[in-house]
Structure formats: structure tokens, C-alpha cells
Amino acid sequence: MIGTVFHTREVLAAERFDYWRELVGRTRASEMSSPYADDFQAEMRLMELGPVTVWPTSFLPACYRMSSRRAQRTDDGMYHLTLLLEGELTLEHVGGTDTFGPCDLHLVDDSLPYDLRPSDGGASGRVRGVGVDFPKELLPLAPHRLRRVLGRGLPGREGTGALLGGFLTGLEQQAAALRPDDAPRLGAVVLDLVSALLAQTLDAESALPPESRRQVLLRQIDAFIRENLHDPELSPRVVAAAHHISLSHLHRVFEDQAQETVAARIRRGRLENARRDLEDPALRGDPVYGIAARWGFPRACGFSRAFRTAYGLSPREHRLRALGEREQEDV
Incomplete structure (x- = not known):
């Protein structure tokens, strides 16, 4: 602490x-x-x-x-x-x-x-x-x-x-x-x-100092990505245009400062938000494909593949396990 x-x-x-x-x-x-x-x-x-x-x-x-x-x-x-x-x-x-x-x-x-x-x-x-x-x-x-x-x-x-x-x-x-x-x-x-x-x-x-400018730019970019994860059109090119920098400059900033690509950052953010919603008992009635679309995955099959690659389970399997464990905790 x-x-x-x-x-x-x-x-x-x-x-x-x-x-x-x-x-x-x-x-x-x-x-x-x-x-x-x-x-x-x-x-x-x-x-x-x-x-x-x-x-x-x-x-x-x-x-x-x-x-x-x-x-x-x-x-x-x-x-x-x-x-x-x-x-x-x-x-x-x-x-x-x-x-x-x-x-x-x-x-x-x-x-x-x-x-x-x-x-x-x-x-x-x-x-x-x-x-x-x-x-x-x-x-x-x-x-x-x-x-x-x-x-x-x-x-x-x-x-x-x-x-x-x-x-x-x-x-x-x-x-x-x-x-x-x-x-x-x-x-x-x-x-x-x-x-x-x-x-x-x-x-x-x-x-x-140049390092301060790079750090602030990275945080501005990261905030923009978080605010727009729901948009299926969000891409590295869109991010670069929104910050008035070239695509190559954007990639250099992430390569130097974030140790992950812009596309990977977008995908990770979308998957983390989708996983959170799948684990939420208040959203148990929302279909999986609806949650996927909410976080920028327009195709259910693409979402399912990306989710399984990241977490080792399909979205449906993950939801059943998470909600089942939560119900056991509440007993």
C-alpha cells in the first residue's frame, strides 16, 4: 500500500x-x-x-x-x-x-x-x-x-x-x-x-524533454483507444489520424514505450472489456454476440477465436464457469 x-x-x-x-x-x-x-x-x-x-x-x-x-x-x-x-x-x-x-x-x-x-x-x-x-x-x-x-x-x-x-x-x-x-x-x-x-x-x-513528450503522447493515445474500443472501425490508422501523427510515428511510440503493437493494445482492451461483461451476473441475459458487438467485434466467429486464444476457453464456456463460481461463492 x-x-x-x-x-x-x-x-x-x-x-x-x-x-x-x-x-x-x-x-x-x-x-x-x-x-x-x-x-x-x-x-x-x-x-x-x-x-x-x-x-x-x-x-x-x-x-x-x-x-x-x-x-x-x-x-x-x-x-x-x-x-x-x-x-x-x-x-x-x-x-x-x-x-x-x-x-x-x-x-x-x-x-x-x-x-x-x-x-x-x-x-x-x-x-x-x-x-x-x-x-x-x-x-x-x-x-x-x-x-x-x-x-x-x-x-x-x-x-x-x-x-x-x-x-x-x-x-x-x-x-x-x-x-x-x-x-x-x-x-x-x-x-x-x-x-x-x-x-x-x-x-x-x-x-x-523529448522523453516527457513521448510519455504524454502515449497516455493520450491510450486514453483515446480506451474511449473508442466500442467502435469496430478503430484501427492504428484511425488512432494516428486522431493525434495528427503518421502511422509510422505511432508504431515507433508504441514500440519504444509500450512494448506491444497498437493493434494488440486495441484487441487486448476489447477482450478485457468483453470478459468483464461476460462475468457480470447483471448481464447474464445479454447474448454473447451482443457483448462481442458492444466491444468492437462485429463477427461472432472472429470474437470467439480471439477470446479462446487469449483465455483458453470459448466466451460461452468462460461465462458459464465465471457465473457458476460466483453463484457458489454466494451460497
Whole structure:
């Protein structure tokens, strides 16, 4: 498992806000207040991924303020990125004010003052998000350029922002299954995605290292494939066209980074989704050929051959075995 979990329920109700203020105040704020201070509820998972720290958190509305004096005194050369998942926050930072809602991202320089507060004064309920702390020196972008995006809303619903958001929320969901030796690699992925998002926002993608650009491109391609597995017309040529690269370039990216061909990735994704549906008791009434068509196999015979090659059983045999074992477990 990766990460340490902190929860205010570990202490008495009257002490919970002080507990949270001490925990968060070490790095995040010099002043905190909340209309729910009498029985404050919050939790955080602190995940150290090499030089990158990711911390999914959930808390009742509160105001966080970093004074100029405290920011200068505690400056440790870090940027802080936040992905907001629930709630609405208003941020004052670097002379500007912006409001953020679900799926928005924003970047803060920890050496500069800021004021973060609920947009409605705390009436909307719990706030949930994912924070990311990382050293400034690891970004391949000059600080004076990044100043243009500090405190501004960054899109998290599409493109690289959506990739980053999906990866961050996935880390929390899979934290129990991840191992400590996975941490540095996962931190490198986070940093690549953050760098790509900021570079695209600043129109400075040429500043990214070639390896970072390849990794981000691979993740963009993989996301496109996952979203389009249902389309029987999905093919390497379609994937290349959607990303404005040549077919040979696409194959080189997969050969260097993924250790499998594009066609194999498409076939594997379709078969995994079909297998999942065949194992689902709620879908036991769906015909096998219907499930095959749902995941991009227009011909039942072709699906059956591919499935048997991958899993050693026909789709029908696999379904009977999986559902039979599940029924025995339920007895």
C-alpha cells in the first residue's frame, strides 16, 4: 500500500479542527478558520512518490490563508497544484482572483501569499480534491513564464488536464494495491503530465524533454483507444489520424514505450472489456454476440477465436464457469 491516512475522527470532536490546522498548517497555511470548527471533519492520504507528493483530501469548508511573512519564511522551493473534485473555491494569488469548481485545476507558488476560501462561505458542504506538491526545479519551464498561470483556472475536463485528473484520482483508488517500489515511477508520470499541461497552457511544449513528450503522447493515445474500443472501425490508422501523427510515428511510440503493437493494445482492451461483461451476473441475459458487438467485434466467429486464444476457453464456456463460481461463492 502507498500512503499514510490521516482522519479527524482519530481525535475528540472538540480537538479536531486544531488537529487539522496543525497537520495542514505545517506547509499549507498560516491562518485557518471554519464555520464547522466545533466538530471539524476531514481526511487526507499522504502519498510520497519520489520527489512528488500527492494527497487526496476531503474536508468541511474552511478558509486557508498564507501570509507574505510566513510564505517567505517557510519557502521550500515547491509548487502546489490542486485538482478540485467537489465544492467551489475562490483563490486570491499573485494579484488576481479566480473561482474554481469540479474538475478545475490551479497552481500556487508556495513562496507567495494566497487566500483560499469557499465561494459561498461554506454553505455547499464538503470539499474534495487532490493536491500535488513538487519541486520547482523539476519543471522544465522558467518561473517567470509560470507566473502567468499562477492562481488561474486550468482545464481538467479534456485533453491533458483530463488525463492528469484521471491519473490522480486513480492513484487514490488503487492506493491499497500499489507497492512502495512503484512510487518513483508514478511520481515521474505525475510530473510529466503536470509539465505537459502547463506547457500547453503557455504554448511552450518545445521546452519539454523529448522523453516527457513521448510519455504524454502515449497516455493520450491510450486514453483515446480506451474511449473508442466500442467502435469496430478503430484501427492504428484511425488512432494516428486522431493525434495528427503518421502511422509510422505511432508504431515507433508504441514500440519504444509500450512494448506491444497498437493493434494488440486495441484487441487486448476489447477482450478485457468483453470478459468483464461476460462475468457480470447483471448481464447474464445479454447474448454473447451482443457483448462481442458492444466491444468492437462485429463477427461472432472472429470474437470467439480471439477470446479462446487469449483465455483458453470459448466466451460461452468462460461465462458459464465465471457465473457458476460466483453463484457458489454466494451460497
